[in-house]
Amino acid sequence: xxxxxxxxxxxxxxxxxxxxxxxxxxxxxxxxxxxxxxxxxxxxxxxxxxxxxxxxxxxxxxxxxxxxxxxxxxxxxxxxxxxxxxxxxxxxxxxxxxxxxxxxxxxxxxxxxxxxxxxxxxxxxxxxxxxxxxxxxxxxxxxxxxxxxxxxxxxxxxxxxxxxxxxxxxxxxxxxxxxxxxxxxxxxxxxxxxxxxxxxxxxxxxxxxxxxxxxxxxxxxxxxxxxxxxxxxxxxxxxxxxxxxxxxxxxxxxxxxxxxxxxxxxxxxxxxxxxxxxxxxxxxxxxxxxxxxxxxxxxxxxxxxxxxxxxxxxxxxxxxxxxxxxxxxxxxxxxxxxxxxxxxxxxxxxxxxxxxxxxxxxxxxxxxxxxxxxxxxxxxxxxxxxxxxxxxxxxxxxxxxxxxxxxxxxxx
Amino acid sequence: xxxxxxxxxxxxxxxxxxxxxxxxxxxxxxxxxxxxxxxxxxxxxxxxxxxxxxxxxxxxxxxxxxxxxxxxxxxxxxxxxxxxxxxxxxxxxxxxxxxxxxxxxxxxxxxxxxxxxxxxxxxxxxxxxxxxxxxxxxxxxxxxxxxxxxxxxxxxxxxxxxxxxxxxxxxxxxxxxxxxxxxxxxxxxxxxxxxxxxxxxxxxxxxxxxxxxxxxxxxxxxxxxxxxxxxxxxxxxxxxxxxxxxxxxxxxxxxxxxxxxx
Numbered sequence: 001x002x003x004x005x006x007x008x009x010x011x012x013x014x015x016x017x018x019x020x021x022x023x024x025x026x027x028x029x030x031x032x033x034x035x036x037x038x039x040x041x042x043x044x045x046x047x048x049x050x051x052x053x054x055x056x057x058x059x060x061x062x063x064x065x066x067x068x069x070x071x072x073x074x075x076x077x078x079x080x081x082x083x084x085x086x087x088x089x090x091x092x093x094x095x096x097x098x099x100x101x102x103x104x105x106x107x108x109x110x111x112x113x114x115x116x117x118x119x120x121x122x123x124x125x126x127x128x129x130x131x132x133x134x135x136x137x138x139x140x141x142x143x144x145x146x147x148x149x150x151x152x153x154x155x156x157x158x159x160x161x162x163x164x165x166x167x168x169x170x171x172x173x174x175x176x177x178x179x180x181x182x183x184x185x186x187x188x189x190x191x192x193x194x195x196x197x198x199x200x201x202x203x204x205x206x207x208x209x210x211x212x213x214x215x216x217x218x219x220x221x222x223x224x225x226x227x228x229x230x231x232x233x234x235x236x237x238x239x240x241x242x243x244x245x246x247x248x249x250x251x252x253x254x255x256x257x258x259x260x261x262x263x264x265x266x267x268x269x270x271x272x273x274x275x276x277x278x279x280x281x282x283x284x285x286x287x288x289x290x291x292x293x294x295x296x297x298x299x300x301x302x303x304x305x306x307x308x309x310x311x312x313x314x315x316x317x318x319x320x321x322x323x324x325x326x327x328x329x330x331x332x333x334x335x336x337x338x339x340x341x342x343x344x345x346x347x348x349x350x351x352x353x354x355x356x357x358x359x360x361x362x363x364x365x366x367x368x369x370x371x372x373x374x375x376x377x378x379x380x381x382x383x384x385x386x387x388x389x390x391x392x393x394x395x396x397x398x399x400x401x402x403x404x405x406x407x408x409x410x411x412x
Numbered sequence: 413x414x415x416x417x418x419x420x421x422x423x424x425x426x427x428x429x430x431x432x433x434x435x436x437x438x439x440x441x442x443x444x445x446x447x448x449x450x451x452x453x454x455x456x457x458x459x460x461x462x463x464x465x466x467x468x469x470x471x472x473x474x475x476x477x478x479x480x481x482x483x484x485x486x487x488x489x490x491x492x493x494x495x496x497x498x499x500x501x502x503x504x505x506x507x508x509x510x511x512x513x514x515x516x517x518x519x520x521x522x523x524x525x526x527x528x529x530x531x532x533x534x535x536x537x538x539x540x541x542x543x544x545x546x547x548x549x550x551x552x553x554x555x556x557x558x559x560x561x562x563x564x565x566x567x568x569x570x571x572x573x574x575x576x577x578x579x580x581x582x583x584x585x586x587x588x589x590x591x592x593x594x595x596x597x598x599x600x601x602x603x604x605x606x607x608x609x610x611x612x613x614x615x616x617x618x619x620x621x622x623x624x625x626x627x628x629x630x631x632x633x634x635x636x637x638x639x640x641x642x643x644x645x646x647x648x649x650x651x652x653x654x655x656x657x658x659x660x661x662x663x664x665x666x667x668x669x670x671x672x673x674x
């Protein structure tokens with residue numbers, strides 16, 4: 001009965017679509033021979049297509065809404081594979097070892113091009129984790145993240161251009177400049193909330209890009225700065241492949257460092273303050289947390305990672321110009337965080353890999369890339385708004401009433 | 413003896429509306445002071461003024477923490493007020509729903525701990541020790557309110573009564589000398605209310621914390637409060653011990669309306 005109603009509804013939708021698209025899809029006026037083509041076959045395709053899509057949509061919506069489920073209570077269902085992988089140390093350790101081995105062997109098994117793509121992916125992992133501090137943990141919607149990324153890249157580019165400063169000196173400086181910029185922006189902005197904050201950060205991102213584009217004397221305008229040296233390794237000359245592999249391991253290192261720092265922050269007094277801030281701002285303040293300070297810390301730390309990656313970006317491409325730091329860049333990084341799962345390290349990394357690697361390997365569909373991207377985002381937000389991997393809350397065990405052991409448990 | 417909390421001529425206007433009109437009251441050591449009144453009388457506004465969420469239009473709020481100097485706290489930021497030792501719960505429960513029960517309480521230890529970003533990343537001896545102390549203290553708080561079995565549950569999954577008790581544990585974890593409870597018994601069944609009564613008395617007697625209580629449940633108000641202050645339309649219409657309040661014709665009128673002889 002229910003199914004029949006569904007089919008009837010989908011049929012109605014199909015008819016409606018056929019009617020709507022009738023003038024465009026069926027009638028074609030041939031102006032040369034002054035005849036009208038009636039393309040009835042098109043109508044059939046549209047009808048069948050919209051019927052199928054509508055039916056699928058209904059089915060998925062029904063499932064998402066927890067509709068008819070043949071299985072018993074949900075609690076008895078096994079955890080999704082990713083969750084299980086994280087919780088069971090017997091699976092977790094070998095998986096981690098395997099991953100490490102694969103990561104080590106990777107650059108020696110594939111071409112320079114592939115390694116290069118992976119470097120890009122790793123860069124976005126770090127960017128995503130940095131933004132995750134601001135968006136996922138502290139709950140501040142930040143749409144101008146690319147500005148801090150640009151700050152890092154231009155720090156290295158300009159310092160190198162004017163003073164010949166090398167990569168390793170520029171790396172911490174880039175992070176520092178981005179952090180200072182974050183604090184500078186934070187002062188006026190962090191009293192805002194939600195949508196307002198999003199708009200202001202969006203504006204800030206555009207301001208930074210426009211300044212870089214138009215202040216020729218400072219940033220060399222749209223033509224950018226070229227000839228930025230790649231990172232050195234104790235003065236050894238490297239060919240392109242060597243340099244790429246070196247950069248790859250550099251990025252692996254930075255990724256590990258980021259994960260380490262982010263995890264420790266998550267489990268600290270500061271990380272808890274961020275999450276509390278995200279959950280309920282008023283209660284958070286009433287519990288004695290300085291709201292402004294907590295927001296500022298999140299903003300500054302998130303920006304620092306963008307600055308670091310910015311320096312590496314400049315070194316990787318050996319060229320920077322403002323076109324690399326558009327709003328689309330900020331939106332991409334934000335999408336990685338949201339797609340992967342806000343607040344979850346594994347999720348954000350996964351999101352970054354998906355959004356960088358998929359377009360690379362789907363070059364065949366390059367014309368439809370943005371279309372596909374949009375569709376994926378819509379579907380994700382409808383059916384799994386919490387992202388691919390949901391965050392984990394730390395748990396504590398008790399023996400003889402004393403807290404001793406730490407573990408993890410699924411949450412959210 | 414100086415009162416712990418001394419409110420003098422407190423007035424709060426929202427545009428043309430006077431939500432609180434010249435309220436004065438004092439809370440002394442070891443007291444449970446109940447604030448009652450019909451809906452919209454300004455009780456929660458009074459709490460919000462004291463805890464810094466609103467800055468009062470006029471009047472003074474003084475606190476005198478035991479062993480410390482008397483201080484005026486009008487217009488102080490919310491977290492500074494909490495730091496001074498005033499902790500509150502909320503009428504509409506405001507927990508951190510996606511954090512565990514224990515973490516909810518651990519957050520409240522924020523203002524009594526110091527670890528910074530560097531400490532969190534390096535996790536040196538001091539930070540580790542501090543973190544252990546936070547966990548220990550929070551667990552102890554949860555034991556006091558009877559939630560020690562639920563530490564690792566997400567706060568959102570707790571039953572209603574337990575959420576109210578968790579709010580109290582969280583407020584207690586900030587080491588206050590005054591606890592402000594905003595309708596802690598709302599939505600509780602009679603057994604839970606009895607337990608809550610015991611808990612509030614225990615907090616006062618064992619931890620020497622004075623309690624300012626907003627409550628609609630007259631049974632709990634009459635049985636545990638040392639004194640009662642009645643608000644109506646932002647004005648203090650009566651104050652005194654439970655027996656006096658119960659018989660006060662003005663109070664009866666405010667609650668039941670004109671012409672009633674209840």
